[in-house]
Amino acid sequence: MTNSLQIQVVYFAKLRELTGLDQEAFSMMKGSNPTDVLESINERHQIDIGSNFKIAVNDEFSDWDIKLHDGDRLVFIPPVTGG
Amino acid sequence: MTNSLQIQVVYFAKLRELTGLDQEAFSMMKGSNPTDVLESINERHQIDIGSNFKIAVNDEFSDWDIKLHDGDRLVFIPPVTGG
Amino acid sequence: MKEFNILSDVISLQSISAMVENNGIGAQSVFEGIVRNTNDGHEVKKLEYECYESLAIKEGDQILDEAIEKFDLIDAFCVHRVGTLEIGETAVIVVTTSGHRDQSFKGCRYIIDEVKVRVPIWKKEYYADGETEWLKGAG
Amino acid sequence: MKEFNILSDVISLQSISAMVENNGIGAQSVFEGIVRNTNDGHEVKKLEYECYESLAIKEGDQILDEAIEKFDLIDAFCVHRVGTLEIGETAVIVVTTSGHRDQSFKGCRYIIDEVKVRVPIWKKEYYADGETEWLKGAG
Numbered sequence: 432m433t434n435s436l437q438i439q440v441v442y443f444a445k446l447r448e449l450t451g452l453d454q455e456a457f458s459m460m461k462g463s464n465p466t467d468v469l470e471s472i473n474e475r476h477q478i479d480i481g482s483n484f485k486i487a488v489n490d491e492f493s494d495w496d497i498k499l500h501d502g503d504r505l506v507f508i509p510p511v512t513g514g
Numbered sequence: 515m516t517n518s519l520q521i522q523v524v525y526f527a528k529l530r531e532l533t534g535l536d537q538e539a540f541s542m543m544k545g546s547n548p549t550d551v552l553e554s555i556n557e558r559h560q561i562d563i564g565s566n567f568k569i570a571v572n573d574e575f576s577d578w579d580i581k582l583h584d585g586d587r588l589v590f591i592p593p594v595t596g597g
Numbered sequence: 598m599k600e601f602n603i604l605s606d607v608i609s610l611q612s613i614s615a616m617v618e619n620n621g622i623g624a625q626s627v628f629e630g631i632v633r634n635t636n637d638g639h640e641v642k643k644l645e646y647e648c649y650e651s652l653a654i655k656e657g658d659q660i661l662d663e664a665i666e667k668f669d670l671i672d673a674f675c676v677h678r679v680g681t682l683e684i685g686e687t688a689v690i691v692v693t694t695s696g697h698r699d700q701s702f703k704g705c706r707y708i709i710d711e712v713k714v715r716v717p718i719w720k721k722e723y724y725a726d727g728e729t730e731w732l733k734g735a736g
Numbered sequence: 737m738k739e740f741n742i743l744s745d746v747i748s749l750q751s752i753s754a755m756v757e758n759n760g761i762g763a764q765s766v767f768e769g770i771v772r773n774t775n776d777g778h779e780v781k782k783l784e785y786e787c788y789e790s791l792a793i794k795e796g797d798q799i800l801d802e803a804i805e806k807f808d809l810i811d812a813f814c815v816h817r818v819g820t821l822e823i824g825e826t827a828v829i830v831v832t833t834s835g836h837r838d839q840s841f842k843g844c845r846y847i848i849d850e851v852k853v854r855v856p857i858w859k860k861e862y863y864a865d866g867e868t869e870w871l872k873g874a875g
Contacts (some may be wrong), residue, residue, distance in 0.1 A: 441788075442744070443786055443787075443788050443856070443858065444786050444858035444870050445858070445870040447786075448870070452867055462784060487788070487791050487856075490790045490791050490794065491791075491794075492791070492795075504763070506791070507807065508791075508856050508857075509787065509858060509870070509873065510872060510873030511854065511855060511856050511857055511858060511869040511873055512805050512852075512857070512858050512859040512870075512872070512873040513785065513787075513816060513827075513851060513852060513855055513856075513857030513858070513859065514769050514816075514827065514848060514851055514852035514857075524649075526647055526648075526649050526717070527719035527721070527731050528613070528718065528719070529638070531656050531731070532618075534713040534714030556624045558620050570649070570717075573652050573655065574652075574655075575652070575656075589649055589652070589717075591649065591652075591717050592658075592719060592721060592731070592734065593731040593733060593734030594714060594715065594716060594717050594718055594734055595713075595718070595719050595720040595733070595734040596646065596648075596677055596688075596689065596710055596716055596720065597630050597677075597688065597689050597709060597710060597712060597713035597715075597718075610749070611858070618824070620772060620773035620823050620824060621772055621774070622770050622772060622824070623769065623770055623771075623772035624766075624767070624768070624769060624770065625766075625767070625768040625770060626765070626766070626768075626844075627764075627765070627766035627768075628763070628765050628766075628837065628841070629763070629764040629765075629766075630762065630763060630837065631761050631762055631763065631764060632762075633759060633760055633761060633762035634759040634760060634833065635760070684759050685757070685759060685761070696772065698767065698769065698848060701767070702767070702841070702844075702845055703740070704843055705765075705841075706841055709837060724839060
């Protein structure tokens, strides 16, 4: 039994350019939620992801305060500008 | 100098079927207007052209009370149903 | 540019005059009116459209001018078919282009709405039971 | 039927799945979003669209379902292009069919409005002065 979760974060568009990465792994404490991951990203890359982002967990829109599970795949979604 | 006007009336759609004609000539008194021609049509063909028709004189929408001129070409326009 | 046309052959988007190339176009709206198999509860077999052509083209062009002016359109086209149409065939096509989508949508809707009440074209329906009727319209 | 698609090649009306033949169709509305040469006063040279595809298709299909339900549509299709687009190229196409025109117009407008704020697709503009920018969106 470990006390940590392995979370995969995938980056698109401006976030991909800001981090210089397509994706990366974060090791989070059990009980962490997407907000916690966001703080880890901001800290690691010294950036400030805006609060108007949406969050997807395993390709479904999600809330910011759900408990994450080991192996979850997160995408932080900047305001969309398609069409 | 004659006291009459030769007016050509062209029929479309339901009016063409009601009169059985594509067009016909009416000899009208000087000073006649489209309303007078309408009455002549109703009388000659024993029909009753509705009051919701529009009138075109020489391929322009017109008022019902304008004075007609010799050789004018009239079209009584049933409510349109294109599209 | 603008152009209103009456055609007696099958119509499609290719019946619309070539668009003038314009790099400011950001939106294009198209509407097609199609012959359907029912109207007001009657089973329709086919339609016949008749047109007072010279006035129809004048009035149609006037409607396109109004739409261009009101909605700042770049191009506006409309073609209406006449003669006998079968179920599934296209009776009328409207195309509008503009900088932004709100304009092309509103211009396209304006044109078809006005064409349907102002342009002298009349529709006769042929029903499954053998009856026929010139539709009464909104007037 | 309905289908939302993401394509990286040039798109046109032929990119839309063949319509199911339906004799009840009386109206078809089409919207095309096209790359224009200016945005917000900047001269644009080209665009790049990037997409989170698996979620985009789910969300796009969800929007089509909503439009069909709200506006009693017969068919609803949307295709969005990704990758590099030049001025004058089509970025997105929406097609709706219905019994009457009010439905196809409103359904078509609903779909493009929702796609533009809900489907995870992002646009980067390349300007004449060499600068580039990921647009900020409405969020």
